[in-house]
Amino acid sequence: MAGMLRKDIFDGTDANVGVTARYGSTKARIERAALQLFARHGIDGVSIKQIAEACVISDGAMYRHFKSKDELARLMFEAIHSKLQDLVTENLKADASMEDIARTLVTAYCKLADDDPAQFTYHLAHRNHFISATGDGGADPSDFMTACVQQAMDRGEIPEGDAELRSGMALGVVMQPAEYSLYGRINPPLSNHIEVFTRGIMAVLRS
Secondary structure, three states: OOOOOOOHHHHOOOOOOOOOOOOOOHHHHHHHHHHHHHHHHOOOOOOHHHHHHHOOOOHHHHHHHOOOHHHHHHHHHHHHHHHHHHHHHOOOOOOOOHHHHHHHHHHHHHHHHHHOHHHHHHHHHHHHHHHHHHOOHHHOHHHHHHHHHHHHHHOOOOOOOOHHHHHHHHHHHHHHHHHHHHOOOOOOOHHHHHHHHHHHHHHHHHO
């Protein structure tokens, strides 16, 4: 998407807040610097030296915490991906309706985008790369959504159809506005629009 990412994505978070590491630790500062650089330039557009310079440490100190830039990128993605999945599964009741599931999924995406837009930007930009590389479809919220859509069809809660197609269309209801918000085309917080997104998803699934 053309345009510039919102400035607060890079400047609005404490540099001591990492992804996996303890607050204020050198590892946390490395993660935050890398996260912001990766979100802005992509993994391939950033060097270990640039990350080290951003958190004012030596290249050697970087390697004491991470074996490589690729390991750092992968570990951060996996942690963010797991957090997103946990936000969904931990807030669902066993007898949740399709609308409950849609609202919970939307809430998880909005919470990540609002709480830490750099993490959300990084996850959004690199999701396809890491998921296709690991083949870890079982931990993917989109696969979770497809399974829930199929189950809702089987229950007669929504009309029959292609579960993958419906799931992709439904997730687009929240993912595209979330991307717009990163570029300032929709004002944050996204959480203000949870009910609108939920209604939109259900309209897609019932069509």
